[in-house]
Amino acid sequence: MPDSKPKRLTLKQTDPEKYAYLIAEAKAPYRGLRKFIYGAFGASGAIGAAVFLAQILAGREVETALPNLAVQIGVIALMIWLFRIDKAGQKS
Numbered sequence: 001m002p003d004s005k006p007k008r009l010t011l012k013q014t015d016p017e018k019y020a021y022l023i024a025e026a027k028a029p030y031r032g033l034r035k036f037i038y039g040a041f042g043a044s045g046a047i048g049a050a051v052f053l054a055q056i057l058a059g060r061e062v063e064t065a066l067p068n069l070a071v072q073i074g075v076i077a078l079m080i081w082l083f084r085i086d087k088a089g090q091k092s
Contacts, residue, residue: 028089038083045075 025031049072055065 028086031086034086035083038079038086042076042079042083045072045079048072049076 049069052065052069052072056062056069
């Protein structure tokens with residue numbers, strides 16, 4: 001007696017692109033969101049650094065602007081570092 005059930009196709013067989021996307025998302029969830037956050041925080045740090053650098057160049061409240069500039073540069077460096085770590089994880 002032949003098998004009366006039709007053979008079910010898997011997602012891998014029917015839509016390999018979608019399957020590959022889902023596998024990549026399962027390995028590294030929210031990668032797109034993380035990259036957006038890195039970019040947004042990096043841009044925020046760059047804007048803040050420009051403001052505090054302008055304040056230092058103008059000679060206004062240098063004692064408070066200098067540590068704030070260092071924090072903004074640190075934020076930029078941290079976001080670049082996190083982005084690179086995320087990018088290196090994507091290759092493996």
